[in-house]
Amino acid sequence: MTTDYLVIGSGVAGLTFAVKMAEKFPKRNVVIVTKANEDESNTKYAQGGVAIVSNKEEDSFKKHIKDTLIAGDGLCNEEVVAMVVKEGPDRLEELLLWGANFDVNDAGKFDLGKEGGHSEYRIIHHKDITGYEIERALLNKAHQLENISILPHHFAIDLVTNHHIAYLNSEELRCYGAYVFDQKSGTIFTIKANSTLLASGGIGCVYGHTTNPVIATGDGIAMAYRAKARIQDMEFVQFHPTALYEAKGESSFLISEAVRGFGAYLRNKKGKRFMPDYDERAELASRDIVSQSIDSELKKSGESHVYLDCTHLDMDAFIDHFPNIYKKCLEHHIDIKSDWIPVVPASHYLCGGIKVNKKGKTTIDNLYACGECSRTGLHGANRLASNSLLEALVYAHNIYKHLVKKDHVAFELDIPDWNDEGTTIPEEHILIQHNLKQLQAIMRDYVGIVRSNKRLKRAIKRLDLIYEEVEDLYKESKITTSLCELRNMINVAHLIIRQSLDRTENKGGYYNIDNLK
CATH class of the missing domain: 3.90.700.10 (Succinate dehydrogenase/fumarate reductase flavoprotein, catalytic domain)
Incomplete structure (x- = not known):
């Protein structure tokens, strides 16, 4: 399959980008790949709302910026914080135009909520199912655009880069699409794309005990990591209290x-x-x-x-x-x-992820990231409540603005098919489930809210054993979603532990008792 824009993930980040591109370029195609139902995403479960300065009489951009910086504990990118906060009202107007509904008071103004870390009432919400309402409105809008194709129950296995294409210069990292697994037919095919957006959500299931849905297995981060994109700040896992x-x-x-x-x-x-x-x-x-x-x-x-x-x-x-x-x-x-x-x-939210600039560009050409899988610099060491939906809206818009100006040149490449010669269908699903439970127990017991160097080093040793076993299974087995998810979660766990050991100072959501000595 060939498309102009490939979007991996159907939450607020992916859908916002897809709608904007499809409206701007009616003759270009957007393909959205999502591994569950089209409406199943972390967005759907976001209860609180969107932090946006709308009551200028009592609130201000300056206050919202300050609250974000305090929560981020000195590690936020201040330029990014100012940009995201100031764009909030415009992105809200778009949501309203696309049909999203938010609660209002008797005076007809937004019924604003207040959450931990906020100095003012600024949370715009729809009851306690704000994410669900935004997802509904965005999907409805996407279905009205004929040049958007949504492929539910399709799992992105790996990104296609020049490493897969023997005759290309392997020093210049570039993304050309992805290998995708049709979970219903069992077939694996290639989607070639001029630009690819990872909007794949979070990593909560790595810990097992999580507020995230079962699909939050860090797939986008793991794919980007294997493709050699830069991954940063993975130690900052936010636990919802x-x-x-x-x-x-x-x-x-x-x-x-x-x-x-x-x-x-x-x-x-x-x-x-x-x-x-x-x-x-x-x-x-x-x-x-x-x-x-x-x-x-x-x-x-x-x-x-x-x-x-x-x-x-x-x-x-x-x-x-x-x-x-x-x-x-x-x-x-x-x-x-x-x-x-x-x-x-x-486990609730990952503040780190795939490093991107203000345009949402990763360190791999033609590859962008948006939403929870990305590391923008907004959250620093700890995300301020209800800033996540805002970030996704703003960065989806920034990527859209960048691609509108970018030369759109179709490429003809001979990308090799997925090769699974010599593999067999895994006979014992229990091996995958056993390793998954072991992985989640390691992360909860050794890499939780309060960490220590001793626990982190023990976690690495135990994780290495699981990694070797799962890699052997992966090489000899036909692709299954559960096996790919486990492999991705092991990659993510490795990144969290290694980057935790590299951090020698407690900041925000990261707390290591050895850093107190």
Whole structure:
């Protein structure tokens, strides 16, 4: 297959870019590859909203920039922060034009929320399912454009670069598309593209306990890494402080930060409200502070979780603001009118990723990255709540602006077909599942919220054994999605551990006890 623009991922980053390019160039084709249903992405599960300065009377760009820089703990790119914050209102206008709906108050103005780390009310939201609403509007818009093709249940295995093409100069890294696995037919084919955008989302499943969906296996980062793109700041994994604790399974359902912004308290098992002991902002401290504080409480008590107390809040207003959270709690026999919600930190967001410049360009020509898989410099050592959707919107627009000006020259290349001669269908799926569970346990136990050099070095040794076993399996097996995802997660875990060992100073979401000595 040949296309003008190949997009890997169907969240807000990929869809925004696809819609803009397709509208601008009706005679050019955009192909979106997504490994699950077209609406399954990290975007869909974003509850809180989009941080945008819309109330200029009380808020300002300067305040939003300052809050972002404080959260990023000195490692943000200040030019990037200013650019993203100042473009927010324009990107919001586009979302409104494309049909996205956001909550308004009785005066007809945006009903703004406030989350940890924000000095003002600036979170634009749609109930507690903002990401779902944005995804709905973008997909609806994409379906109206005939030159956008969406391929659900198609898994991008690897990027095609000049390393695959023997007669090209191997010193000049360039991307020509991707090898793609049709999960329904079992066939592997090549998609040639003038420009390729990685918009593949996050890495949460590397830890198992995560607020991310099961598709968040770091595929784009792993593909870019194998293609020799620069990957940076992988040590900065953000743990969401309040995922619903489920004793029988892995934490997954997110209790939005906006709930604490609404006035909820964190309490330990004895009922003590402990956050004021750790930070003067109490429950409204940034995510890294709250997660580390909860981790400290759990280590002291030996308990498996803490509690979020909403019983003192205006219940009618709470249910109106957070109907999905209220419903989910009831499904777990938790009535927030009288019961505290058991919560635990869980892997939530990656602040690092594929290094890009302000135009979204990676270190490989013709390859761009956007959204959570990218490292733009906006988040620094710790992302400010609700800046992620904003970043995706702004960088999708920047990549679009860059490609509009770039010469669009079709290339004719003889790209070799995917070669799986001599491979067989893996007979024992249990090998993949066993290694996956081992990997996730290593990451949780040794590479979690609080790290040490000893734990990180142990993690590398154990990971190396899994890596060798999985690589042998990969070489001798027919492609399966679960095998490719495991291979990608091992690559991502390796990057997180190695870059953690390289960091000698605690910053933002990264905390190593040996850096205190």
